[in-house]
Amino acid sequence: MTSPQRMRSAAMKAPNASGVPSAGVLPSLVMAARMSLESGHLTSEELERVTRLVARAGLPTHVSNVKPGAALDHMRIDKKVQAGRIRLVLLRGIGSAFVTAEYAEPALHRTLATHLG
Numbered sequence: 001m002t003s004p005q006r007m008r009s010a011a012m013k014a015p016n017a018s019g020v021p022s023a024g025v026l027p028s029l030v031m032a033a034r035m036s037l038e039s040g041h042l043t044s045e046e047l048e049r050v051t052r053l054v055a056r057a058g059l060p061t062h063v064s065n066v067k068p069g070a071a072l073d074h075m076r077i078d079k080k081v082q083a084g085r086i087r088l089v090l091l092r093g094i095g096s097a098f099v100t101a102e103y104a105e106p107a108l109h110r111t112l113a114t115h116l117g
Contacts (some may be wrong), residue, residue: 049094088100
């Protein structure tokens with residue numbers, strides 16, 4: 001099984017918030033990569049690499065049936081929220097993730113607008 005096939009298989013088995021298997025984790029991966037670029041932690045080449053890998057696996061990099069505002073509302077009640085601040089999983093390079101609340105709000109809004117709706 002190739003790397004994109006393994007990614008697709010794992011994504012389809014991963015439960016979403018309601019416990020139903022979903023590929024929703026993959027658009028989130030691409031969004032995390034874009035936010036990481038916006039925050040200066042990832043290069044544009046690394047963002048493109050992540051995006052190509054997800055697309056090559058036949059998985060979505062954009063979710064058209066979710067509006068950015070609705071996603072933001074859900075993010076505000078996520079388990080990673082601390083002291084009212086949305087914390088995000090970002091990348092310091094491919095394979096090196098970290099959780100942070102240190103990011104520019106406009107960058108989050110741009111990222112959601114790029115990948116949702």
